Amino acid sequence: MKTDNARTLKIDIRALGYDSGTRNRKSGENPAFEGLDYRYMFENSYDAVVVAGKAGNIQACNERALSFFGYVDAAEFDKLTLHALIAGMTDSLLGNVAAVVQERRYMRMQAFAIRKDETFCAVEIVVMGTRKEASDAICYMIRDIQARHHAEQTLLSAFHAMDNTDSSIGIVDLDGKITYANRKMISMLGDGDESRVVGRQLATWFDEEEVIKPMLEAVMKGEKWTTEMKVGEAGGANYLRLSVVPDINEDDQLLGMVISVVDVTDRRRAELAEYQLERDRVMMESLSEACHAIGQPATVLLTSIEVLKDTPNIDAESRRQVEDMCYAAVLDLRQCLKDMNAARMSVKGSMAGGHA
Template sequence: MRSEPPDDRDALRAKIIGLGETSLHKSYYPELQNRLAELERFRALLDQTHDAIFLIRAETGELADVNASAETHLGYSKRELLAKPFIDLISPTKKTWLAEFIRESSALLSKSGQTVTARLVSRSGTEIPMEITVRSVTFGAERYIVAIARDITDRIRTERELRIKESALESSTNGILITDLAGTVMYANRSFAGMFGYERAGAVAGRNLETFFADPTVGEKVTARLLDTHAIVQETIGLHSSGSPFHIQVSGSVVQNDAGQPLCIMLIVMDITERILIDQMKRETYAQLGKNIEQFAILGDHIRNPLQVIVGYAEMIDDSLAGKILEQSRRIDELVTELDRGWVESANVRHFLRKHGEDRDSPLQTGTDISTLKERDT
C-alpha cells in the first residue's frame, strides 16, 4: 500500500520474485530440482528395461503413459499408443478377461496383482506372446492399472523344443537313463523301466546305477570310466527287478555345459539277449559244421579203402559178373568224388566266415582243412 514505508514494499517485492532472504523460491526450488532429477532418472530406467510398461486409466481403459520398450515391441509411436485404448492391443482371446479385471480393479487394490499369458497385437498385425502382470494402483483420487508385459517368444520356442526332445526320449525303443555325477538316477524313460521290470518310470528315480547290474561294481566302474573318458560302449549283464539277469549293451556319455563342465551322465541301454542267443546258435552251428566236414573227409577215405579192395578182387576174377562189379565200383568212386567237391565248398564257406569274422569263436577257425584231415586219416 502507498501508506507503507518504501523499505517494506521493496522487501515484499524481493520476497515475491525470489530475491529476499526468506523467499519461497529459494526454499523450495532446490528440492523441486532434486525431485525432477529423480523422476528423470526413474523414467530413464523404465525406458531401458526390456519389459513393456503400460499405465492405464481404470475408468476409461485409455493409456496414460508407456515406456520406450512398449513402442519398440509394438511398432507404434508414443503418441499413437496414447491415442488407443489398451484393450485394442490385446488379442481377442484375452479382451474379456482384461475388461473384467479393469471393472473390478477397485476391489483388488490389496492384491499384489495377476499374471496372464496373452498376445499383444503390433502395428503390423503380428501377435506377440506376452506374459502380462497387471496391478491396480491409485494416484491421488484416480485409479490406474499398471500392466508390465514381457515378450516370451524365446521361452515358448525353448519349451516347445524341450517338449519335442522329451517326447523323443519317451518314444525311444531303447532304455534311456540320466543320472547325476554320482550315479543316482534323475530320469528314466518308459522303455528303460519296462526293460528292467518296473511299472512306472518314476519308480526308477533316486536309485543308484548299481541296482541295474548283476555285478553291482559295474555301476561304479561305468560312472568312473565315463567321468574319465566321457564316453563308453560295453556289453554286460543287467539285473531285472525280479532278480533275473539278462544281456545288455550300455553306451553312455557325460553331458557338459558350454564351459565344458560335466553336468550329468546319459546312458542308452539295449536288451541284447536275443542277439546273444543268436550268436550262440551260430557258434554251435559253425562247430557242428566243422565236425561234419571232418567226418565227411574221414568217411570218404573209409569208403574208398574197402572199395579199392573190391576192385582188386574183381579184376582177378575171370567171370562175366566181374565187369558189373567194376562198373558199380566206379559209380561209387564218382559219388565219393562228388562228396569231396561238396566238402571243398564247405571249406570255402568256412574260409569266407573266417575272413568276415563270423566264426571267430567257433571251432571252424582253428580246424584243419580237408587235405590235412585225409592225410592224417591215411
C-alpha cells in the same frame, strides 16, 4: 485359456511384496530419490510399459512400447485396446485383472503379444495398480521372452522324445544314483513303479566290479562307455546293451552321466540262429569232404581184402603187394579220422568263444 489363434495364456496371481505403510512412503524421506528422472526410467523400462483402463483402453505407454509392437504413430497406438495387443485378452480377464489390483495384489501373465504386422511374440506381463486406489489406470509391464519360450519348447520336445523312445534312458549322478528315468526304463527296471527306480543306485541292477566301476572311470575321463551283458540263466537269458555318455553342463562341468539300456535279446538270438545255420553248413561240407576222403582208402582196403579172400593160391609177391595196399589204406583212414576229430574240436572251440 485358449485364444482364437490357439495361443496359450498363463496366469499367476501373487500378493504385493510390501504393505500399505510402505506404499504410502514419500520418496522425499530418502535423499537417494531426489533428482531421479522418473520419466526417463519410465520410457526405458522393460520392453514395453502400457497403462490402460479397466476396460482395456490404452491411456499411455512408453516409447519402447511403440517400437516393440511395431507402431510409429503414437496416436494410432492410443486408439487400441489390450484386446488388439495381447492374444487371449478378453473382457472377463480384464475384470479379473481389475479385481486382483483392487485387492492390492499383482498378476503375472505369460501370453503372446500381437504386433502390428500380425506376428506373435512370447511375452511375460506384470500387471499392477497405480498408487492412487481410486484410479482407473492399470500398468502392464511387458518383457520379451521369445528366446526363452523357444528354448523351453525345444527342451519340452526333447523331453517328450526321450520319454517316449523305445530305449530305456536315465540320468545318473556321480554317486551312481538315478535322478531321472524315462517310461521305458521305469518299465524295464521297476515294473512301471517310478519309486523303485528314481533315487536308487545302479548297483541295484548291475554288478559293481564288472559294470559300475569301469562305467564311472570312463565317465570321469569324459569318455563314452558301452558294453553288452547277459542277464538271467541260460534257459531264459536276456541280453542288454548299456551305453553311457558324460552329462556336462554349459560351463563344461561334469554333472553325471546319461545312460541308455537297450534289450538286444532278439538281435542276439537272431545272431545265434544265423551262427547255428552257418555251423551246420560247415559241418555238412566237412562231412561231405570226410566221406570223400574216407571213400578212396576204404575202397582200396575192401578190394584188397576181397582179392585175398577169393584167391587163396595167390603167389607170394602178389600177396605182399596187396598187403602193402591194405596197410597204406589203413594209414590213410587213420589220418582222415585224425583230421575229422581236429576239425570237430575246432568247431566246438569256436562255438564256445562265440557264445561266451
